[in-house]
């Protein structure tokens with residue numbers, strides 16, 4: 001075997017737009033995420049928060065970015081950080097660069113005060129290494145808009161373009177939000193998403209105070225003439241506004257044959273489809289196939305256990321137990337990191353006011369969990385008895401059953417893809 005040349009030195013540092021802009025575009029081109037002409041969308045996204053690069057031979061070859069926001073836990077909004085991009089160029093794969101930058105980014109945002117961190121995963125398993133746990137299923141429905149049950153005729157909407165990014169962002173922040181919903185603070189994130197959208201267009205209404213955009217949707221268009229159109233997001237505050245947007249979508253049905261959208265929290269969209277089973281059968285395997293798919297593609301992790309529990313106000317019984325928590329992220333972080341994960345022994349108190357102390361109480365039952373699985377339990381992704389079957393969580397059956405009744409939560413839905 002011939003001796004391989006030693007790899008050039010890797011340097012990890014903050015993104016610098018003057019030095020790294022074109023190298024970052026190249027990374028995105030190589031991952032297939034960038035179409036020529038959409039570079040501004042990438043620049044805006046990178047500028048929304050933290051951005052770390054790994055440099056090889058003086059050029060950025062790996063990029064990890066995050067953006068600040070909030071996540072709702074029942075009635076409380078908690079500081080949140082979303083990982084908005086993890087990308088490695090073709091020449092730098094499998095060098096451990098994405099792992100290093102991801103761990104450093106989580107440590108940095110945790111040290112800055114994010115109580116929870118989240119991401120959209122490319123595959124199951126990779127981000128478990130950093131303590132992320134998989135979220136619940138999202139329902140993705142595709143349907144013929146003319147198969148929507150008839151409602152009222154929608155009023156003439158306002159046309160929305162990417163130039164409206166500022167008011168669109170405000171409308172996203174003001175939308176009706178439920179448990180697990182995320183908001184990102186920088187308006188440029190919406191601007192970036194709108195510029196990035198293929199043949200993007202939106203429709204909506206400005207019924208808010210002072211003519212603010214009250215409800216709207218924004219679409220990604222695969223083919224203008226017949227669709228599919230994908231609703232990237234929809235904002236509304238009331239039942240009437242939601243139904244008006246669905247009426248607008250139905251109104252496209254004389255021409256457009258397929259619309260795809262994520263089911264909004266708490267709503268069963270199938271209720272609005274006429275003959276959903278017939279629609280599925282007659283369109284099976286066609287270009288315009290009506291379907292319903294379930295996908296669990298987002299992940300979250302707790303970054304600050306006392307901070308999260310302080311804001312946890314549950315509606316059921318009180319429960320006190322030991323938690324032996326493991327956090328795999330620590331293997332990627334050395335002593336110089338500003339935060340090194342949550343591994344340790346804790347005594348947890350759950351109830352209308354919750355809390356945590358360091359240590360162990362020998363009189364209490366003990367739950368063993370990884371931080372990823374504990375995050376799933378805390379968010380309400382699955383009950384303790386279910387997580388004990390397939391996740392990294394174990395304890396006495398009695399404790400698991402009591403956890404099931406204490407963590408009786410609505411299904412968490414971020415309602416913002418990133």
Ligand SMILES: CC(C)(COP(=O)(O)OP(=O)(O)OC[C@H]1O[C@@H](n2cnc3c(N)ncnc32)[C@H](O)[C@@H]1OP(=O)(O)O)[C@@H](O)C(=O)NCCC(=O)NCCS
Nearest residue numbers: 031086087088093094095096097098099122123124125126
């Ligand atoms: C995903 C991506 C960022 C990884 O970059 P990278 O710098 O090569 O990753 P790393 O070197 O840190 O890690 C690679 C290791 O993770 C492992 N890995 C990959 N997928 C995994 C999974 N689903 N579960 C567990 N491990 C996984 C690989 O096998 C590899 O292990 P090895 O080093 O022991 O061979 C890169 O492939 C990429 O840019 N893909 C396209 C863009 C994308 O999808 N980004 C992720 C968005 S969420």
